[in-house]
Amino acid sequence: MLTLFGVVSVIFFLFNVLPGDPAQMMLGQNEDSAQLAIVKQKYGFDKPVSTQYFYYLNDLSPISLHSKNTGDYTYLRPGKYSAIKLFAIGNTTLVLKFPYLRESFTKQGKKVSAVLAETLPNTFVLAVSAIVIAMLLGIFLGIISALFKDRWLDKTIQIFSTFGMSVPSFFSAILFAWFFGFILHKYTHLEMTGSLYELDDYGESNHLKLKNLLLPAIVLGIRPLAVVIQLMRNSLLEVFNQDYIRTARAKGLSEFQIIKRHAVKNALNPVVTAISGWFASMLAGAVFVEYIFGWNGLGKEIVNALNTLDLPVIMGSVLVIALLFIIINIFVDIIYVWLDPKVKLQ
């Protein structure tokens, strides 16, 4: 909670020292001073920074105060907030509402929350697929690597893993799109770009196109895959040195049984922690992959917003990703206890 407050503050102050005038940005080239004043008043840009900061917090907080004066920024304009009135104190109303992320500058009047609701699920699907690929393949390759420690198979996997960590994601995305979507298009039938849902040829209905998911998910999964391989290998090697593995061997269990029953679950701990950390940064890292594959997700939206300086969209995206990161971390702590009963929740 405190962390979230810090994140909100950091974001607000970073974006408020920007040299440009947000009201001017919204109106584009329109040099109408009267209109400018209206916009400034409507969005509270005419107020000092501290007041604007309070407005921002008030907008985001689920429980907030709102004025009854129509001229005030916090006035409960219909359509602006989706709120339930709790009770009134004098001129102000206390309401329970969905956090209000403000409106996009460039898409006139469109709420940032609506933009996020459109794009976030797509990114989520992409990130989850990538993580699943990375986890399954990574754990498998990690086990192999640990079993054949210091032999050529292990060394090949190690080199592959270091390789995967050092390729910039935009570069691998370009190469994959080019190679599988263009050169091998005849055999793979994959497109260079494409989203999860696409309009059909008649432009009427949205189609689910699962094959478009394949390339971006693989590309996005490369880095986590490399990390999982390394972690899995190292932690498995450590587990192999434990006494209970020696006991299991002495009992005459097959190597497969030892790995399946005794080693993997205990070796998974660091992998799970790392992967969850990766998940949130993947939501952000998807920026490049989505941009190149034309995947209609949050990352592409961020790039667009960057080019048009659509600040509320950028602020909202950063905020949502940070929130997800915090939530995921709480989940990780719970999974951690399940995997390792020695750790107790505080």
Place this chain on the structure above:
Amino acid sequence: MSSESNSLKQVALQKFKKNFWGVFSCCIIVFVGIISVFAYVLAPDNSQYANQMHLPIHSKKPGFSVTMLTIPSQMESHQSRFNKIFFGNKNSATEIPISSYSISSHTLTYKEYASDGLDGVEKTLSLSVFPSGTVENYLNKKTFLFGTDKYGRDLLSRVLVGARISFFIGFVAVFISLIIGIFMGSAAGYFGDKIDAFIMWIINVTWSIPTLLLVIAITLALGKGFWQVFIAVGLTMWVEVARVVRGQIISAKEMQYVTAARALGFNDFRIITKHILPNIMAPVIVISAANFASAILIESGLSFLGIGAQPPMASWGAMIKDHYNYIILGKAYLAIIPGLCIMGLVMAFMLVGNALRDALDVKG
């Protein structure tokens, strides 16, 4: 002396030397370092940012060669030799690619180079433009080893000059992250309590915002440009350093040598800097190598998005951005060469980091 060879540093160095990939990567890094310092001496095109454009010969294949007419610049150059070597020639001659020429007594007639079988424009030039009567000195065959980019600039030169930014950002970002990280980490770990809680809060906040987005936000706040990116990357990477330093200091604080130093009445600053820090440097060094690699990756990413180094400055990420559309036009090398450069350099730093980790015996 035998006692010296047993010191921890010596042992680590010996171990490091045995790691083939570590040493090999170290050589690559030194090599790239030398290239980035002397980029303008090595590059065929030594104009500032290797920005000599020849539009008629844009995006030519590697190994392409053409006869080049060099018309010397009429302006006086006030640039010192030193400046030219390190920042490129700001006042360079005009270069015109030509397909054929003929010389008469007072004039030079040449046909401009035109691609795709088109006929170039024929132009005449008075010979008085060239200082010493020998026109032939100004007509040279020029070969583009890596081909030319979409503005007809020499790709090899751009790649060499671009090494600078990648290399430089690593240094600056790691330097900034070390200063802030060590300071914050040791304050949190050593003093504990409220200072620790406060610094941990800052760390958690910074950590919750994904690095790339935070860097984007900071660059937006500070304005576009490569210095801003340097600072932004440094300002986000200190977190990892601080976490490690803090953890190390918390355990080192209980050690007897710290108690001894306290008993001798040394002040906190002296205990931290002179006694604890030298003992916990190993993991910090390993993290810095990893940070170096990620700084290069982040910079190339930002340049790819167009918020890093601004044109005409050469940067590997920006070169990929400029040319990735050419990849389906059969000119994939334009984007692939800088991409391989980024990969190679990042990989070298990662391998050095791994080798250091093994040599210094750091866990994780």
